[in-house]
Amino acid sequence: MSQLSNQPAPRPVPTSADVARLAGVSRATVSYVLNNNATVRISESTRRRVREAATDLGYVPHAAARSLRAGHTRMVLLPTTNFPAGRLQHRFFHELESGLRRLDYTVVQYGSTGLAPEDVPRAWAELRPVAVIAPSTIALTPQGISVLGRSGARAVITLGPQPVPGAHALVMDQRKVGNCAAGHLLERGRRHIGVVMPEEAGLAPFSEPRLAGARQAARGGDARIEPLPLRYDEESAARLAARCRPLGLDAVFAYNDEYAMLLMRALQDTGIDVPGEVAVVGADDLMLGRLLRPRLSTVRLELATAQPLADLVDRLVRQPGGPPEHHDLLRAGAVHRESS
Amino acid sequence: MSQLSNQPAPRPVPTSADVARLAGVSRATVSYVLNNNATVRISESTRRRVREAATDLGYVPHAAARSLRAGHTRMVLLPTTNFPAGRLQHRFFHELESGLRRLDYTVVQYGSTGLAPEDVPRAWAELRPVAVIAPSTIALTPQGISVLGRSGARAVITLGPQPVPGAHALVMDQRKVGNCAAGHLLERGRRHIGVVMPEEAGLAPFSEPRLAGARQAARGGDARIEPLPLRYDEESAARLAARCRPLGLDAVFAYNDEYAMLLMRALQDTGIDVPGEVAVVGADDLMLGRLLRPRLSTVRLELATAQPLADLVDRLVRQPGGPPEHHDLLRAGAVHRESS
């Protein structure tokens, strides 16, 4: 058997000991040279020999061994969710990532698909991240937060529509979106505003606060707010369009531009004039809104720049133990075009 | 000073030694119990004591220490790029991830923003992944592949439009898309086909092969293919629309549905009838295509199911050293609607 293995014994991975051997110095010296340790002075010739040996061998330090020795990592864990981030969030993610890299953190995304929710924090904790920035759509229980804390995480931060008790929060307060859209429609004299509630799974944490924001805008006036469940398909949209007249709606905030496009098409196919009979407002300010006829009014969203937030994360890591901090990242502004 | 530190000494992270102490057993026993080691028989009462001690302390094993001891990790590294994946790719990613998780791999995404390209493979290698599945849009040099190999990666796999020499490849051959779109247009009698080439950075690895595929479809016939640079904004689209008549185009393959929508709007605003004068075909089969008037013809893309690919990755990891394998994941089919 021993000769029959089809697994060629892989050449072992070079270690700092190999580099030391090749350079004719000790492992300590290798470490000093490769980490540019300033507290110790090494002759230039030794430095060169070490560096050459390292490149010759293709030596790459072993992050796990390093952090084991150090007693901590500089890993920031970004758990990911199942559904794709929009352009805005995606850009924000990458900005945050490079901001953190600039502060010498290693950012790593980690998906939790197929894990039982109660196992999730443990799976994260095994990696000993120094900070976790989790979508607030991942239910994070006090136990989960505590597991992370006990495993050495110095900051647990949620990112999303709502804060989570016991953790810091980067909040993207969706109420602003609904408030802004409804406010815009009210200003333009609309009084009976439908608010599209997507039935697709996972959107509730966004749609519910948007509805609440719309209600808030209408409070105290004579306007009414009507939640309108909608699936993202033409049939559902047609049914909804048919209900608009019976409901007496004169405006709809369609959750976002994509649902708005779907609904607007259905309204037009039903013979309802937009904006004459029903005004429509989307959100996200996608290019497609400018291409529709009538051009789609929308709510433009902006996220805070990420570098200050990277700095914030760094601060929370260096001074842990403070009370949970909440920071709102979102700004919303109505963009009036032709559909409202 | 010693009393003035505002950093409360954090309670140290519990280790298996702590669990052993609390349970009154040795570290070895703890390891046996918590890993359900079958080669050794431990009394039920001991097992219970160990487990209780572990939960009481909130013990979570230290992945780095484990893999240091084991001499290898089960980490599959998925480097990410700057621009957002479409719905299709996103779903595929998550399927692949859970497929690999089912095989007991830890999947981790790692962004390389802000790293010099030559440092990228080294940064990956520090994590000692057992496999790397990198977008082929990240330039992967032979040196890079070699660095990864020498650091213990048993499989380096690229994922994207083109294979990369020296690595395994999951190919999404974009030529099929162009071939399919142009073939569809030719079948319907069009003879002078424009192919939109987005000017946005990072799309060339997709657009170039699509163009090549279109050319391939036209080869040998009397048809002509015309590349049409286009930025994703209305001004650029208007300019392009104005060029259509002078160029004598009777059809355009618009790269994808979003560019198609942009262009179709511009054509209509210029007074060009779609599909009477110019046919338009997109790609991706987005919902928006069904909402346009005329309804947008498109190329529907499908990716292979991910579980077999997870199995493939597993095989490559277990039997490294074979010749680079190429697997095509993409299937394309024309969807005829009204715009062609």
Add this chain to the structure above:
DNA sequence: TTGAAAGCGTTACCAA
């Protein structure tokens, strides 16, 4: 300026 050695948390071998 350099080297020896300890120790980080884990697991596996061998002994009891």
Add this chain to the structure above:
DNA sequence: TTGGTAACGCTTTCAA
């Protein structure tokens, strides 16, 4: 059935 111990790769303190 359980425990002692060595080793994984690295950094750092101390000693030379």
